[in-house]
Amino acid sequence: MVKAYRQEHIYKHPWERVTCASWRKFADPENKRILSHILDVDTLNHSLDPSSGKLCTTRAITIHCPGPWFVRRIIGQDICHCVESTVVDARSRSMQLTSRNISLQKFIEVEEKIRYDPHPDNPTGWTVCRQETCIRIKPLLALASMAEKVEQRCADKFLQNSVKGREVMERICKYLEAESSSLAL
DSSP states (O other), rough: EEEEEEEEEESSSOHHHHHHHHTTTEEEEEEEETTTTTEEEEEEEEEETTTOOOEEEEEEEEOOOOSHHHHHHHOHHHHHHEEEEEETTTTTTTEEEEEEOOOOOTTTTEEEEEEEETTTTTTEEEEEEEEEEEEEEEGGGGGGGGHHHHHHHHHHHHHHHHHHHHHHHHHHHHHHHHHHHHHHO
């Protein structure tokens, strides 16, 4: 069974500011309370391709396991390790992030893709964020009949966390806007 959803959000901020906010989202200590499901973020690798100008980054992200408490108890783990791969193409003004869990794969597979592009109606002022998430529970015999419900609970939690992430991004964008305005004076 697979639970998938798509979301689109318009940031009324330029692409450069939104992508900068994306990099700061997990690093800002003020966000720890809002993004409490994120336990740790470490950059594993980053490289800049001189010919294409693309920045490629890989980060390890440790989170509280999604889903109901009883599932975490059955699998015996409360944390999940994920890998996020990011490609920023400044020339085409595109940022793509792909995150996958690398632990708990015998129980659950999650893939999240986020893409930031200039909004077609206002490419210098707005940014469109497209998010796709796919959640697949691999049912244990004891949970086979509940797999769909568990997937839905996981999807609901991911949707709630997406809202929190957008709130953090908006706050950082406003901070960056104020910072750049004060520098212009």
